[in-house]
Each structure stands twice: as structure tokens, then as C-alpha cells.
């Protein structure tokens with residue numbers, strides 16, 4: 469198989485939809501993390517989505533999560549990407565927020581590489597000036613005890 473390397477960087481707009489727009493608007497306005505629950509199977513999604521991917525019912529039950537969660541898995545990338553507003557290395561994690569059944573992908577920071585582990589308890593750090601974007605959460609960091 470022949471592979472031709474290439475690169476596409478372009479501006480675009482993506483419609484967040486009714487459910488995604490409410491989630492992002494609350495994040496921007498008040499740093500509230502809203503999830504949505506399926507009345508049929510009780511599965512809780514964050515980011516929220518309109519239709520339950522387990523039982524295909526539309527969802528309307530919004531619940532607020534406090535933002536704390538548990539690290540499910542993580543990886544560190546040692547090269548930079550022009551679309552990111554941060555320099556390498558960059559660590560990503562999948563975090564299951566307390567009360568949710570799904571994982572949220574986000575950056576991890578304020579943690580040493582040797583201290584990363586599955587099960588680490590995390591909390592979000594928000595930007596002061598928010599734009600209605602998932603990156604209004606700057607990153608997740610370990611919850612400081614005490």
C-alpha cells in the first residue's frame with residue numbers, strides 16, 4: 469500500500485446542536501458541568517447527547533456534576549501539534565466524572581509523569597475567560613487532599 473503524507477489545516481464551524489449548546493453555554497456562563505440521563509436505562513452521559521446510544525431513547529433529564537472524577541486511562545504525546553494551544557509533551561486522559569457512566573477526554577496537568585495512574589482522583593481547572601468550548605476546562609489535575 470502506498471501512503472502519501474499530507475496536512476490539512478482549515479477553519480470550520482461545527483453545530484453543537486440543542487443538547488451540546490446547552491452544555492457549552494452552562495460551561496461558559498457558570499462553569500457548571502451538565503450531564504444528561506436516560507430515563508429508560510439510567511445511563512448518564514457527559515458530554516451530553518440527545519439520544520441514548522444504549523437504548524436509543526431521547527434524553528431530557530439534565531443533572532449537574534461537581535466535576536470531580538476518576539482517571540480511567542491516559543497517554544502522553546511527545547510531539548507538538550499546530551492545532552493545540554500547548555507545547556509537548558501533552559498528557560491526555562479519559563476521566564469518568566462522579567455520577568456519570570461515560571468517559572470525558574481531556575488534558576491532564578499539574579501532575580508528574582511518575583504520579584499518573586489509573587484511578588487517580590481529578591478535578592477540573594477552568595479558564596477565567598470562557599468561550600463556550602470544551603477547552604473552557606483548561607485541564608484536569610489531581611485533587612489536592614487536605
Ligand SMILES: [Zn+2]
Pocket residue numbers: 506507508509510511520521522523524525
Ligand atoms: Zn438508555
